Amino acid sequence: MKKALITGASRGLGRALADGLAAAGYALVIDARDAGALAATASAIRAAEPGADVTAVPGDVTDPAHRSALHQAAGRLDLLVNNASTLGAAPLPALADYPLGELRAAFEVNVLAPVALVQLFLPALRERGGAVLNITSDAAAEPYSGWGGYGAVKAALEQASNVLAAEEPAIRVWWVDPGDLRTDMHQAAFPGEDISDRPLPSSVVPALVRLVEERLPSGRYLAADLVPA
Amino acid sequence: MTATVDFALPAELEAPGPPESRGLPRDGVRMLVSRAATGTVAHHRFTDLPGLLLPGDLLVVNTSRTLPAAVPAGPGLVVHFGTALPDGTWLVEPRIPAGQSSIPNGPVPPPRTIPLPGGVELALTGRATARLWHARLSVAVLPYLLRYGEPIRYSYAARSWPLEAYQTVFGRHQGSAEMPSAARPFSTSVVTELATRGVTIVPVRLHCGVSSLEADEDPYPEQYDVPPATARLVDLTRRSGGRVIAVGTTVVRALETAARARQAGWTSLVVTEDTGLLAVDALLTGLHEPRSSHLRLLAAFHEPGLLAACYEAAVSRGYLWHEFGDVHLMLP
Numbered sequence: 017m018k019k020a021l022i023t024g025a026s027r028g029l030g031r032a033l034a035d036g037l038a039a040a041g042y043a044l045v046i047d048a049r050d051a052g053a054l055a056a057t058a059s060a061i062r063a064a065e066p067g068a069d070v071t072a073v074p075g076d077v078t079d080p081a082h083r084s085a086l087h088q089a090a091g092r093l094d095l096l097v098n099n100a101s102t103l104g105a106a107p108l109p110a111l112a113d114y115p116l117g118e119l120r121a122a123f124e125v126n127v128l129a130p131v132a133l134v135q136l137f138l139p140a141l142r143e144r145g146g147a148v149l150n151i152t153s154d155a156a157a158e159p160y161s162g163w164g165g166y167g168a169v170k171a172a173l174e175q176a177s178n179v180l181a182a183e184e185p186a187i188r189v190w191w192v193d194p195g196d197l198r199t200d201m202h203q204a205a206f207p208g209e210d211i212s213d214r215p216l217p218s219s220v221v222p223a224l225v226r227l228v229e230e231r232l233p234s235g236r237y238l239a240a241d242l243v244p245a
Numbered sequence: 246m247t248a249t250v251d252f253a254l255p256a257e258l259e260a261p262g263p264p265e266s267r268g269l270p271r272d273g274v275r276m277l278v279s280r281a282a283t284g285t286v287a288h289h290r291f292t293d294l295p296g297l298l299l300p301g302d303l304l305v306v307n308t309s310r311t312l313p314a315a316v317p318a319g320p321g322l323v324v325h326f327g328t329a330l331p332d333g334t335w336l337v338e339p340r341i342p343a344g345q346s347s348i349p350n351g352p353v354p355p356p357r358t359i360p361l362p363g364g365v366e367l368a369l370t371g372r373a374t375a376r377l378w379h380a381r382l383s384v385a386v387l388p389y390l391l392r393y394g395e396p397i398r399y400s401y402a403a404r405s406w407p408l409e410a411y412q413t414v415f416g417r418h419q420g421s422a423e424m425p426s427a428a429r430p431f432s433t434s435v436v437t438e439l440a441t442r443g444v445t446i447v448p449v450r451l452h453c454g455v456s457s458l459e460a461d462e463d464p465y466p467e468q469y470d471v472p473p474a475t476a477r478l479v480d481l482t483r484r485s486g487g488r489v490i491a492v493g494t495t496v497v498r499a500l501e502t503a504a505r506a507r508q509a510g511w512t513s514l515v516v517t518e519d520t521g522l523l524a525v526d527a528l529l530t531g532l533h534e535p536r537s538s539h540l541r542l543l544a545a546f547h548e549p550g551l552l553a554a555c556y557e558a559a560v561s562r563g564y565l566w567h568e569f570g571d572v573h574l575m576l577p
Contacts, residue, residue, distance in 0.1 A: 188282075231282035232299075233577065235486035241300045244442060 017069065019043040021090050023077050023133070024100030026053035028199035029151060029217040033097060034061060034070075036221035040229065043069035045090040047100065049076050077129035078121075087136045094146045095228060096137050098130035101151065104169070106204045108162035119165050126169040131176055138184070147188035147228065150177045152236075154193050166205075174236065181234035189234045190227055194220045250540050250549070250556050258563060260570035261403035263410045264430075271414075272432040275564055275571040277532075279555045281547050282577060286558045291430040291572060292438075294529075300443025301487035303478055304529075305496045307425040308448045310416035312387070313394030313408050314423070314455075317342070318359050322351045324367060325397050326390060327377065327422045328454035328465055331511060336373055336465060337380040338455055346400045349376050362393050377455075377465070387419055397423055397455065401567060411568070420452035420468070426568035427493030427530045445482075447475040449503075451495040451512075463538050464498070466513045471503035479524055488526040488577065494542050500524040518544040528575045532559055532566045546575045 020037050024030040026048035034046055038061045048054040051074035058072040073089045075082030077100045104122035105115055134148055141148065155163040156170035174191050181189035196202060198214040223242035226232075260267075264274050278287045278297060289297065298304075314326045320342070327336040339351035339359070353359070357369040361382075369378040382389060396411045413428040414436065439446060451469040479489050479500060491497045494516075502512040504523040515538065516522070522545050533539035543552055555573065564571040 229283070230280060230576075233282075233486065233488070238300075241443070244296050 017041065017043050018094040019045065019069075019090060019092060020095035020097060021045045021047070021086060021093055021133075021137070022097040022099055023047045023129075026050055026057050028201060029194055029197060029220070030097070030099040031057055032217035032221050033099065033224055035064065035218070036225050037095075037228075038065045038068045038070065040225050042095070043071075045071045045073060045086060045093075047073055047075060047077065047082075047086055049074065077133070078124045080132070083129070083132055083136060086133070090137070091140070092144060093137050093140045094144055095149065096133060096141065096146070097149045097151070098133060098173075099149075099151045100129070101126050101201065103201050103204055104165035107207050108166070108205055110162060111164035114165050119168075122165055122169045123172065126166075127172045127176065130173060134180065138187075141187045142184070145186060147190065147231070148177070148180065149224065149227070150174075150189075150191040152177075152191045152193050154195075156193075163205075178236075187234075188231060190232070190237055191235075192224065192227065192237045192239055194224075194239045250535070250543075250553050252535050252556050252560060254535055254566060255560070256401075258560065258566050258570075259401035260565040260567050261401055262406055263569045265410075266403075266406075266569075270432065272430050272435050274430050276430075277555060277559055277564060277571070277573045278576065279547060279551060279573070280576045281551065284551050284554075286551075286555055288558075288562065289574075292435060294435060294574070295438040295442045295444065297574065297576075298439070298442065298444045298490070299487070301482065301485065302444045303482040303487055303489050304439065304444060304446045304492055305449055305475065305479070305489060305500060305525075306413075306415045306428050306431075306446055306492045307453075307495045307499070308415050308417045308450050309421040309425055309452045309495070310419045311396065311408065311411040311421045311424040312390050312419055313396055314390055314421075315347075315395045315397045316361055316390065316393055317395070318361055318367075322359065323347050324351075324359060324361070325422060325455050326386060326394070328452070328467060329386065329420070330379070330466075334370060334379050334381050335386060336377045336454065337367065337369075338377050339369075343400070345402055345404055346398050348400075353378070363389070365389060373465075391419070399567075406569075415448065418450050418452075420450075422455050423453050424568050425451070425453050425493050425495050427496075427572060429568065430572055431492075445478065447478050448472065449475055449496055449499040451499040453495055463515050466511045467495070467498065468510070469495075469499040469502060469512050470509040471499055473508065476503060476508055483524075483526070489524060490527040490529060491525045492529045494528070494530055494539055497522075497525050497528060497542060497545075515541075516545055517541045521545060526577050530573055530575070531568065531570060532556075532564055532573055534566075543575065546577075 020042045025034045025046035058070045102125040105118040155167040177191040220239040223239035276289045325338040340347035359367040366383045411424040
């Protein structure tokens with residue numbers, strides 16, 4: 017049975033992807049800071065997929081001890097999904113006023129933690145011909161006002177992915193823009209706005225599962241490209 | 246020489262006529278889909294192609310049209326015109342008519358001048374291979390064939406299908422002795438779906454000679470042309486993470502030649518596992534004969550175990566072979 021680690025799996029896209037990979041037959045190790053929400057996610061997956069192998073390891077991906085716990089829990093791994101992410105300062109400030117502490121914290125969560133997890137799991141991934149899936153955003157490339165912090169950290173994650181793909185030909189490295197989704201994070205970026213027109217996170221899961229199951233070449237993908245409308 | 250896949254091809258898997266004669270639309274044939282990355286084989290209809298590809302992928306098609314390249318030369322002889330050579334002569338194959346088709350090694354009477362319909366003479370100027378001769382026709386070949394020739398057909402053809410049955414939607418340039426058949430399932434609606442999906446289609450031209458159907462021979466030199474715009478898009482696609490998908494082994498030959506030498510001319514390149522691939526990532530092709538040189542080309546795309554699994558699946562699931570049959574999409 018193949019095994020996947022999904023960070024930030026208690027809510028939003030991470031939660032939906034956990035459902036999708038469990039349905040595709042993956043054993044899961046899932047992570048989130050909120051232990052209660054994570055346990056509820058694990059229970060819901062087991063209820064939906066009887067016999068599903070789900071291990072919940074609550075904690076913060078920026079904590080080296082928690083990352084070690086994830087490594088211990090997962091052992092051999094076929095797929096590392098770096099989904100856990102922070103928007104940074106919210107509501108979104110202009111760079112002129114961006115609190116540097118929050119920017120530094122955003123780099124910790126969105127860049128350093130994924131790279132640290134890659135470092136921990138690379139030997140196992142190389143051995144099994146595994147894959148790394150990093151969740152990114154169009155904010156990494158587009159000059160959206162207010163998105164300078166989040167955009168900068170996602171741009172850094174994208175280039176780390178790009179170089180990792182070149183350095184590690186034995187594995188697949190994908191970085192995927194899922195598009196705007198109806199998630200708590202998206203709501204935090206648009207406080208008070210109605211975001212009910214955005215698609216649910218579950219809508220992009222078939223795209224991500226396709227990437228994994230077809231083992232497409234390393235590279236940047238748009239979820240919308242992977243599953244035709 | 247690299248190992249090739251060997252298997253028995255049951256006669257009932259030889260498509261005797263176009264899919265339209267089986268009640269299917271042009272794009273209604275089956276498509277076996279194999280993936281080198283996962284070692285898996287899946288089964289689709291050809292109309293699934295747009296969804297199986299990704300925006301930014303590049304399909305390269307052959308725009309050569311099929312000639313009526315078989316000329317009846319009397320009760321005991323038919324001549325297949327194979328390939329135009331740079332000096333204006335042609336490679337031809339004299340064959341013995343047999344029912345609706347013919348068999349190799351037709352009689353070549355001394356003084357090696359064959360009278361053809363319309364008061365025309367074909368002078369054989371020397372042997373090229375055991376089956377093929379160099380020859381010079383007393384008039385221009387293309388107009389002559391278009392007036393007097395018929396499509397080449399082999400023993401599995403149920404009857405003589407019209408020339409239009411042997412054309413693809415991309416056929417624009419007269420010159421192939423046999424249909425570049427991998428593109429035959431493309432319909433205008435599939436092309437529209439591909440365009441709206443963001444998959445680009447670009448042309449090359451390679452006139453197909455007579456196939457090495459009845460012998461384990463390498464393909465003969467063939468005339469090809471890779472337009473500069475196509476070469477640029479192939480390069481751009483590979484650099485930007487898309488996949489270059491050759492539609493037919495002829496396109497592999499043209500693109501791999503252009504990647505190694507000039508962009509137009511005559512090519513003798515035989516692509517195999519040993520030559521590797523410099524320009525092409527994936528291949529849409531028909532199903533090929535046991536032990537044929539085409540199978541050696543396929544070994545450049547898939548390792549032997551996966552290729553064998555593809556052909557086992559194709560035989561056991563009753564896929565159809567030859568120019569009117571089903572197709573095989575070989576993905577990286």
